[in-house]
Amino acid sequence: xxxxxxxxxxxxxxxxxxxxxxxxxxxxxxxxxxxxxxxxxxxxxxxxxxxxxxxxxxxxxxxxxxxxxxxxxxxxxxxxxxxxxxxxxxxxxxxxxxxxxxxxxxxxxxxxxxxxxxxxxxxxxxxxxxxxxxxxxxxxxxxxxxxx
Numbered sequence: 001x002x003x004x005x006x007x008x009x010x011x012x013x014x015x016x017x018x019x020x021x022x023x024x025x026x027x028x029x030x031x032x033x034x035x036x037x038x039x040x041x042x043x044x045x046x047x048x049x050x051x052x053x054x055x056x057x058x059x060x061x062x063x064x065x066x067x068x069x070x071x072x073x074x075x076x077x078x079x080x081x082x083x084x085x086x087x088x089x090x091x092x093x094x095x096x097x098x099x100x101x102x103x104x105x106x107x108x109x110x111x112x113x114x115x116x117x118x119x120x121x122x123x124x125x126x127x128x129x130x131x132x133x134x135x136x137x138x139x140x141x142x143x144x145x146x147x148x
Contacts, residue, residue, distance in 0.1 A: 019130075020123075020126055020130075023122075023126045023129070024119065024122045024123050024126050025122075026091060026092075026095045027091065027095070027121075027122035027125050027126060028098075028115070028118045028119050028122040029094070029095040029096075029098035029099050029102070030090075030091050030094035030095040030098055030122075031094075031098065031118040031121065031122065032098030032099075032101055032102055032109055032115075032118065033093070033094030033095055033096070033097040033098030033099075033101065034094055034098075035098075035101070035114075036097055036098060036100075036101035037094070037097065041101055041104075041105065042097050042100075042101070045093075045097065048096065052089060052092055052093045052096070053089075055088070055089070055092045056085050056086075056088060056089035056092070057085075059084060059085050059088040059089070060081055060082075060084075060085040063077075063080060063081035063084045063085060064077055064078075064081045067080060067081065080136070
């Protein structure tokens, strides 16, 4: 293996490792955010809501630009952008609220094994999400043979 291909492989593993790590951390925080909402521990969310909306809007524009660069059709672009934006908005909202809850009440988050279940579920979710991103075209193909 040449030095150039070895460097490229190392860069791939660093990028994918960072993506998996950050995604898993944020998805785990989102699960904690669900617990915070269910426990009634989320306060003053209306003050942060405009920032969550801006984050969603940024993901909407980014989705459209990235899909346009791949020469997708218009219907696929807008539907995918709406779905991605919705999921992103919910994960950001729950994730930040989860981080805030974990900071305010760490004894409730880290002293139980629940965090390990959330971590495991997040890793599975990130794996499914990565697979979905790599294979989404198979499920949006116009021909009926590629549909579920």
